[in-house]
Amino acid sequence: MDNKKMICLDLDNTLILSDKTHIEAYNRALNYFGYEKYDQHCLIKLFGRPKIEIANVLMPEKNLKEQKEFLKMHDKFLTTRTYKYAKKVKGVDFVLKKLKKHYIIAVVSNTVHESIIYLLKGSKLNPNYFDLVLGSDEVKNSKPCPDEILKAKKLLHHKPEYMVGDSIYDLIAAKKAKVNGIGVLTGHHSKKEMMMYKPVVVLKSIADLPKFLKIG
Numbered sequence: 001m002d003n004k005k006m007i008c009l010d011l012d013n014t015l016i017l018s019d020k021t022h023i024e025a026y027n028r029a030l031n032y033f034g035y036e037k038y039d040q041h042c043l044i045k046l047f048g049r050p051k052i053e054i055a056n057v058l059m060p061e062k063n064l065k066e067q068k069e070f071l072k073m074h075d076k077f078l079t080t081r082t083y084k085y086a087k088k089v090k091g092v093d094f095v096l097k098k099l100k101k102h103y104i105i106a107v108v109s110n111t112v113h114e115s116i117i118y119l120l121k122g123s124k125l126n127p128n129y130f131d132l133v134l135g136s137d138e139v140k141n142s143k144p145c146p147d148e149i150l151k152a153k154k155l156l157h158h159k160p161e162y163m164v165g166d167s168i169y170d171l172i173a174a175k176k177a178k179v180n181g182i183g184v185l186t187g188h189h190s191k192k193e194m195m196m197y198k199p200v201v202v203l204k205s206i207a208d209l210p211k212f213l214k215i216g
């Protein structure tokens with residue numbers, strides 16, 4: 001393990017496709033609090049941001065406590081109902097098998113830990129690929145803050161070589177943690193948007209990662 005390098009991976013829309021999971025969970029939670037469904041395309045644009053910021057956009061007139069209650073309800077619907085809509089990004093098993101031979105792998109996500117476990121279950125992605133899984137509830141500030149990457153570094157005693165993600169918030173977090181950012185286009189941010197945050201490369205999907213790392 002010691003001669004291995006370390007890599008941090010985002011989960012949603014990097015390893016798994018989970019739009020439907022989150023859209024349904026948010027809309028069910030909105031409904032629970034007496035709100036109308038939120039426009040799907042507007043909702044998708046918020047993905048990747050800290051969840052509390054999303055809650056603030058969806059219900060701006062509510063206070064922080066109520067917004068946190070709303071997010072708890074989102075997680076409840078996710079872990080009981082909507083997790084099953086998550087699907088693996090094509091080729092991800094091949095990529096993770098290759099990566100595991102050369103890298104210690106940490107998943108760093110803005111989803112809470114318990115929901116991550118359900119998302120892995122729903123998408124049938126084997127959790128044993130990962131040496132560490134960190135959710136937003138395990139740090140003070142989630143991405144775009146670097147806390148998750150820095151905590152992974154501390155817990156795994158390795159400096160991450162790369163942070164791979166589909167959103168600009170992954171790349172901002174990478175920059176703040178002084179880690180090389182890699183963008184993937186399986187989410188909702190364009191190459192042009194990502195290039196503003198100086199990733200070392202933007203790949204079409206994580207399936208292209210082994211080739212870029214010269215381990216494929």
Ligand SMILES: [Mg+2]
Pocket residue numbers: 010011012013014048165166167187
């Ligand atoms: Mg993501």
